[in-house]
Amino acid sequence: MDFDLTEEQSMLKDSLDRLLSDNYGFEDREKIRKAEPGWSRDVWAQLAELGLLMLPFAEEDGGFGGGPEDVMLAMESLGGALSLEPFLATVVLAGGALREAGSDEQRGELVPQIVGGELVMALAHGERGARYTLSHVETTAKKDGDSYVLNGEKSIVLHGADAHKLIVSARTSDDAADEDGISLFLVDADADGISRRGYRLQDDRPAAEITLSDVRVPDSARLGAEGQGYGVLAKVHDQAIAALAAEAVGLLTRILATTTQYLKDRKQFGVPIAKFQVLQHDSVDIFVALEQIRSIAMYATSEADNEDAEIRSRAASAAKVMLGQDGRKAAETAIQLHGGVGVTMEYAISHYFKRMTVNDMLFGNADHHLKRIAETGSLLES
Amino acid sequence: MELKLSDEQRAFRDEVRTFFKENVPDDIRKTMVESGHPTKEQFQRWTKILAYKGWGAPHWPEEHGGTGWGPVEQYIFLEELQAYPAPAPLPFGVNMVGPVIYTFGNEEQKQTYLPRILDLTDWWCQGFSEPGAGSDLASLKTRAVKEGDHYIVNGQKTWTTLAQHADWIFCLVRTDPDADKPQKGISFLLIDMKSEGITVRPIQTVDGGVEVNEVFFDDVKVPVENLVGEENKGWDYAKFLLGNERTNIARIGMSKHAAKRIRELAGIELAGGKPLIEDRRFAEKLAMLEIDLKSLEITQMRVVADDAKNPNAKTPNPASSILKIKGSEIQQRCTELLMEVMGPYAAPRQHDDYLGHNEPPIGPDYAAHAAPGYFNYRKVSIYGGSNEIQKNIIAKAVLGF
Numbered sequence: 001m002d003f004d005l006t007e008e009q010s011m012l013k014d015s016l017d018r019l020l021s022d023n024y025g026f027e028d029r030e031k032i033r034k035a036e037p038g039w040s041r042d043v044w045a046q047l048a049e050l051g052l053l054m055l056p057f058a059e060e061d062g063g064f065g066g067g068p069e070d071v072m073l074a075m076e077s078l079g080g081a082l083s084l085e086p087f088l089a090t091v092v093l094a095g096g097a098l099r100e101a102g103s104d105e106q107r108g109e110l111v112p113q114i115v116g117g118e119l120v121m122a123l124a125h126g127e128r129g130a131r132y133t134l135s136h137v138e139t140t141a142k143k144d145g146d147s148y149v150l151n152g153e154k155s156i157v158l159h160g161a162d163a164h165k166l167i168v169s170a171r172t173s174d175d176a177a178d179e180d181g182i183s184l185f186l187v188d189a190d191a192d193g194i195s196r197r198g199y200r201l202q203d204d205r206p207a208a209e210i211t212l213s214d215v216r217v218p219d220s221a222r223l224g225a226e227g228q229g230y231g232v233l234a235k236v237h238d239q240a241i242a243a244l245a246a247e248a249v250g251l252l253t254r255i256l257a258t259t260t261q262y263l264k265d266r267k268q269f270g271v272p273i274a275k276f277q278v279l280q281h282d283s284v285d286i287f288v289a290l291e292q293i294r295s296i297a298m299y300a301t302s303e304a305d306n307e308d309a310e311i312r313s314r315a316a317s318a319a320k321v322m323l324g325q326d327g328r329k330a331a332e333t334a335i336q337l338h339g340g341v342g343v344t345m346e347y348a349i350s351h352y353f354k355r356m357t358v359n360d361m362l363f364g365n366a367d368h369h370l371k372r373i374a375e376t377g378s379l380l381e382s
Numbered sequence: 383m384e385l386k387l388s389d390e391q392r393a394f395r396d397e398v399r400t401f402f403k404e405n406v407p408d409d410i411r412k413t414m415v416e417s418g419h420p421t422k423e424q425f426q427r428w429t430k431i432l433a434y435k436g437w438g439a440p441h442w443p444e445e446h447g448g449t450g451w452g453p454v455e456q457y458i459f460l461e462e463l464q465a466y467p468a469p470a471p472l473p474f475g476v477n478m479v480g481p482v483i484y485t486f487g488n489e490e491q492k493q494t495y496l497p498r499i500l501d502l503t504d505w506w507c508q509g510f511s512e513p514g515a516g517s518d519l520a521s522l523k524t525r526a527v528k529e530g531d532h533y534i535v536n537g538q539k540t541w542t543t544l545a546q547h548a549d550w551i552f553c554l555v556r557t558d559p560d561a562d563k564p565q566k567g568i569s570f571l572l573i574d575m576k577s578e579g580i581t582v583r584p585i586q587t588v589d590g591g592v593e594v595n596e597v598f599f600d601d602v603k604v605p606v607e608n609l610v611g612e613e614n615k616g617w618d619y620a621k622f623l624l625g626n627e628r629t630n631i632a633r634i635g636m637s638k639h640a641a642k643r644i645r646e647l648a649g650i651e652l653a654g655g656k657p658l659i660e661d662r663r664f665a666e667k668l669a670m671l672e673i674d675l676k677s678l679e680i681t682q683m684r685v686v687a688d689d690a691k692n693p694n695a696k697t698p699n700p701a702s703s704i705l706k707i708k709g710s711e712i713q714q715r716c717t718e719l720l721m722e723v724m725g726p727y728a729a730p731r732q733h734d735d736y737l738g739h740n741e742p743p744i745g746p747d748y749a750a751h752a753a754p755g756y757f758n759y760r761k762v763s764i765y766g767g768s769n770e771i772q773k774n775i776i777a778k779a780v781l782g783f
């Protein structure tokens with residue numbers, strides 16, 4: 001049992017935190033979120049230089065050879081800064097699919113570009129009719145000679161409007177919600193037949209609706225075996241959930257620090273409001289949520305590479321339930337403790353609250369994952 | 383004991399219901415269903431309709447243009463109005479400053495201001511809170527110094543709801559900084575928003591809307607006749623104002639409408655191929671919300687019935703103290719559950735303000751306001767006496783701690 005970071009990991013985390021505190025303070029972030037593209041190419045380049053984008057990629061592909069733990073430390077720091085950068089989209093989601101299913105050639109071509117910060121990628125998987133059913137894919141890929149022709153609509157694609165390349169899930173056989181028959185394709189984001197509508201999520205992260213009409217890609221653009229995409233998607237989403245859990249640790253750490261400081265500074269009735277015991281207890285509840293989520297984030301992270309999909313998924317689901325319940329409740333409490341100041345955009349706390357809220361909506365909300373655990377037996381036996 | 387409305391009350395309910403059906407403009411109802419934030423023009427148009435009918439101020443005495451209704455009728459009216467849904471009369475005039483003026487103001491003030499409140503000729507806003515004076519309102523610092531026939535006002539108010547639309551602001555100002563208790567040196571002033579020296583700065587709220595403002599006063603000249611009641615007695619009037627509203631504080635009608643909408647939309651949204659409402663966990667959460675709402679409705683009716691029986695009671699029914707706490711919690715849960723109905727489609731931000739725009743919606747067209755509504759409604763447990771402050775009051779006044 002060892003829950004500590006290695007010396008190397010600690011050093012990386014320190015450098016990352018310094019980079020973010022120099023470049024991603026509240027005012028910096030306000031400028032970034034209010035401008036296009038809604039994230040900072042400059043910071044992204046610095047993250048690349050720091051080596052952050054190489055973490056989970058294999059050394060032979062030009063990566064660092066790390067794993068979910070390294071993603072965890074990155075996400076925690078990025079979460080603390082409320083990062084709008086495409087780390088989750090490029091490195092965890094699309095990068096994850098590439099790691100899982102990419103051929104030597106595909107990885108050899110793309111990983112160095114990701115690592116260098118030149119290539120932004122997005123996983124174009126979600127669809128309007130899916131809600132949270134991961135296997136719900138209506139987009140089709142029809143074989144035509146030695147190419148595929150893709151048709152369909154992808155929805156709420158994180159960083160989909162500014163990605164250079166997309167990984168698109170499409171059905172090569174079977175019916176809408178079947179796990180079999182889903183294939184993955186690498187598609188240039190500006191290929192003929194692709195149209196994208198970019199927008200922001202409630203917490204300012206960029207996303208897009210993407211329409212594919214008769215988009216033609218060669219056989220060599222297929223990622224992994226035909227019809228076998230579901231297993232890849234499941235694993236990548238579990239890893240993304242573990243990453244969001246780590247992000248939540250960063251969010252809650254800041255939420256707690258900001259709130260306790262506010263209670264000490266804010267005076268009413270002639271005393272700092274921190275003197276009111278009910279507010280102390282509410283703050284302790286935030287602390288409890290933080291530590292519980294830190295633990296469940298470690299659990300989800302430690303199982304994120306497990307080849308036993310059942311164990312891996314249940315750990316991810318457990319984490320996602322806590323983010324949606326305890327995490328969100330803690331953020332609501334923080335708003336309440338700030339009084340009027342909590343419900344304005346002008347203070348950081350509301351932005352943390354919004355990130356926590358939106359994270360519950362991504363990759364299945366708390367109820368969705370709670371059901372998944374309840375229907376698959378005791379968590380304590382895995 | 384009879385929990386149901388009497389025949390007479392039911393007839394009254396049907397009358398107001400029919401009136402709303404026939405008179406609430408469709409666009410206004412639509413705004414209420416979707417965002418709950420009517421525009422200034424919609425407020426004005428709707429208030430004129432209400433005022434024309436004589437229902438501009440349900441709880442005012444008839445002599446001032448009110449309806450003369452008792453507490454039960456007032457309750458039925460507001461509940462039906464919210465459930466329709468239509469906008470409630472703008473509270474700052476009708477519920478707040480109006481009753482202060484007809485209770486403590488002089489004849490001239492009554493004649494000048496009251497009729498213009500009824501039909502929203504004057505839009506009022508509430509200038510109580512300051513950056514340093516929220517829960518501890520009595521610590522307010524905005525200063526008014528009498529010079530001849532004017533007060534000169536300097537200071538700042540904040541969180542002033544819809545001040546950007548306002549013609550007038552009623553303010554608590556400090557007229558005697560040396561009084562032995564902070565509550566004693568406060569006066570209640572009516573200030574024309576067009577006065578020189580007033581600046582309004584909008585504050586963007588968490589949902590992206592502009593609903594609250596900072597209002598700055600820089601040597602603002604206010605005629606002495608704009609003082610309500612006596613100088614340095616403003617705190618008493620403020621307490622009267624804040625304690626004035628018990629018939630509607632829980633907003634039962636609004637939550638009923640929200641619960642209905644949640645059920646309706648959860649019947650449309652699919653989860654795993656089936657309507658979400660058939661999902662056991664979701665259905666149970668909605669059921670729990672309805673149980674809480676049902677019991678709060680009865681609590682509210684107990685309070686209303688008590689008010690009707692004992693119109694001059696000095697101490698309110700202790701149950702009335704929970705209306706704000708439980709009512710705000712239920713309103714918040716409604717927004718949360720509605721947001722959950724939308725699933726991932728609560729995530730895209732589709733509006734930066736309440737004005738709407740013409741791009742096609744992302745996901746279902748009813749999803750756009752769900753998350754902003756949830757964000758925005760964090761306010762209901764903060765303003766009007768936060769829930770912590772409410773609990774302090776109950777602990778002291780009801781439980782005797």
Ligand SMILES: Cc1cc2nc3c(=O)[nH]c(=O)nc-3n(C[C@H](O)[C@H](O)[C@H](O)COP(=O)(O)OP(=O)(O)OC[C@H]3O[C@@H](n4cnc5c(N)ncnc54)[C@H](O)[C@@H]3O)c2cc1C
Pocket residue numbers: 266268269273276278279336337338339340341343507508509510511513515516517518540541542543544594761764765766767768769770771774
């Ligand atoms: C959307 C919105 C609209 C508003 N509109 C208006 C308006 O039109 N006009 C107007 O005058 N004001 C308005 N307000 C102001 C509102 O009344 C204040 O926000 C409220 O009184 C709380 O004050 P505060 O924000 O300064 O919080 P604070 O008083 O600083 O409170 C911060 C936290 O401390 C807690 N707290 C404070 N004192 C105690 C205590 N003794 N014991 C336990 N806990 C305590 C509070 O509950 C809260 O959780 C509005 C506020 C909002 C959010």
